[in-house]
Amino acid sequence: MPVTQFDLPEKYRYQNGFDSYLESEASPGALPIGQNSPQKPPLGLYAEKLSGTAFTAPRHENKQTWLYRILPSCSHPPFTELSADASPESMTGGKLHFIPNQLRWDPFDHASSEATDFVSGLHLIAGAGDPTLKQGIGIYIYAAGKSMDERSAFYSADGDLLIVPQEGALDIRTEFGWMLVRPLEICVIPRGVRYQVHLAEGKPARGYALELYQGHFILPELGPIGSNGLANARDFQAPVACFTTDCGTTAFDGPNVYNVVAKFNNTLFATAQPHTPFDVVAWHGNYYPYKYDLGRFNTIGSISYDHPDPSIFTVLSAPSDHVGTAVADFVIFPPRWLVGEDTFRPPWYHRNTMSEFMGLICGGYDAKKGGQGGFVPGGASLHNVMSGHGPDADSYEGARNAELKPAKVGGGSCAFMFESCLMVGVTEWGLKKCCKVQEAYSEHSWGGVKVHWTGEGGSGSHLL
Ligand SMILES: O=C(O)Cc1cc(O)ccc1O
Numbered sequence: 001m002p003v004t005q006f007d008l009p010e011k012y013r014y015q016n017g018f019d020s021y022l023e024s025e026a027s028p029g030a031l032p033i034g035q036n037s038p039q040k041p042p043l044g045l046y047a048e049k050l051s052g053t054a055f056t057a058p059r060h061e062n063k064q065t066w067l068y069r070i071l072p073s074c075s076h077p078p079f080t081e082l083s084a085d086a087s088p089e090s091m092t093g094g095k096l097h098f099i100p101n102q103l104r105w106d107p108f109d110h111a112s113s114e115a116t117d118f119v120s121g122l123h124l125i126a127g128a129g130d131p132t133l134k135q136g137i138g139i140y141i142y143a144a145g146k147s148m149d150e151r152s153a154f155y156s157a158d159g160d161l162l163i164v165p166q167e168g169a170l171d172i173r174t175e176f177g178w179m180l181v182r183p184l185e186i187c188v189i190p191r192g193v194r195y196q197v198h199l200a201e202g203k204p205a206r207g208y209a210l211e212l213y214q215g216h217f218i219l220p221e222l223g224p225i226g227s228n229g230l231a232n233a234r235d236f237q238a239p240v241a242c243f244t245t246d247c248g249t250t251a252f253d254g255p256n257v258y259n260v261v262a263k264f265n266n267t268l269f270a271t272a273q274p275h276t277p278f279d280v281v282a283w284h285g286n287y288y289p290y291k292y293d294l295g296r297f298n299t300i301g302s303i304s305y306d307h308p309d310p311s312i313f314t315v316l317s318a319p320s321d322h323v324g325t326a327v328a329d330f331v332i333f334p335p336r337w338l339v340g341e342d343t344f345r346p347p348w349y350h351r352n353t354m355s356e357f358m359g360l361i362c363g364g365y366d367a368k369k370g371g372q373g374g375f376v377p378g379g380a381s382l383h384n385v386m387s388g389h390g391p392d393a394d395s396y397e398g399a400r401n402a403e404l405k406p407a408k409v410g411g412g413s414c415a416f417m418f419e420s421c422l423m424v425g426v427t428e429w430g431l432k433k434c435c436k437v438q439e440a441y442s443e444h445s446w447g448g449v450k451v452h453w454t455g456e457g458g459s460g461s462h463l464l
Pocket residue numbers: 308309310346347348350352356367383389390417
């Protein structure tokens with residue numbers, strides 16, 4: 001039976017569309033009509049604008065949302081920087097190591113303690129650039145053993161966060177409403193949006209995330225593919241407004257029981273206020289959190305010969321200032337048919353001017369062995385700028401000798417890649433403290449690659 005949004009609790013009645021202009025009101029009449037900021041907004045609410053681009057950004061890039069809330073979000077005591085204990089270096093970065101070696105990680109540990117929530121369980125594994133310049137990316141592994149406290153909220157001033165759950169569904173309450181994000185689904189929480197992550201059904205959660213310090217994700221151009229295909233705009237889902245009302249008679253009335261944690265230049269700050277930050281009764285705009293079910297991806301590939309570039313599997317792209325070159329592409333490798341004739345079907349051996357960070361949500365990957373020491377769900381790999389990589393020796397031999405019948409690859413599997421034009425550095429946590437780096441990755445994968453050369457052909461004149 002297909003699950004429609006009406007089979008889910010009311011808080012999950014999403015609105016559909018990518019980069020659409022949406023509006024939602026949890027109380028009838030909360031949205032002003034015909035203007036954004038009336039002298040007295042309806043229902044005694046405050047109007048607050050949340051900008052995702054410069055006010056003057058061109059129309060096609062401009063992103064903003066008007067929030068209608070019980071109290072404005074400025075009404076909080078000052079933030080103070082969290083201690084090193086509460087803001088561990090594993091989360092905020094520290095030194096980055098830029099190294100040309102291919103790297104692969106065993107599956108990352110689940111949260112070691114039930115005291116770890118989504119925020120304290122975020123580990124920066126790799127990154128490039130600088131949030132203060134609004135340039136670059138951060139790549140995270142998260143592992144949470146408990147839900148965030150009902151009275152806590154988190155936001156990042158550093159960028160938009162793309163979350164890729166690998167195990168355990170996340171029930172995310174945002175200022176804009178709720179989103180249930182399960183493995184094989186993803187979501188994006190824009191810069192500045194406050195949210196609270198719960199573990200759906202209380203199950204521990206683990207996954208990957210990419211923070212985009214510059215710009216926003218777009219859908220890739222479709223070129224000759226035409227007007228549909230890959231990730232279709234209508235399959236992206238935004239929350240509907242949902243609020244709570246806990247507040248006194250003024251902003252600072254009552255005990256400071258609501259904690260708000262901010263990530264600001266990869267440093268954590270906290271404040272506490274008496275009123276809930278989840279008090280948005282209505283909103284309208286095109287700057288909002290959204291989710292997407294990867295199962296809806298319309299996968300396209302070669303129906304004649306040769307293995308196409310993986311860009312055909314791009315779900316979302318964060319462009320740099322140079323057309324066709326992404327600061328980050330989010331690419332998936334979903335189940336698909338391979339029918340190429342006289343073709344080496346898995347990925348070719350290659351060196352890429354882009355860096356490739358890969359993870360595995362479930363199943364296996366057609367160019368890499370699974371099992372102990374292989375590429376397995378919950379693990380990762382990094383092939384940095386110009387670091388040679390490709391199928392491991394066994395996968396190569398298998399594909400070289402395979403009978404080329406139409407074959408479905410990746411059934412029950414989904415690998416993904418964060419591909420970036422930037423050279424990516426690995427954090428201390430990623431290289432050492434996580435204790436997951438596979439020391440023998442290169443030898444294990446390519447040590448046994450055989451020479452198939454059949455000897456000199458032609459005139460041999462080039463031996464001169
Ligand atoms: O390296 C990888 O496994 C990712 C990848 C997949 C593919 O089909 C083509 C190029 C590429 O980098």
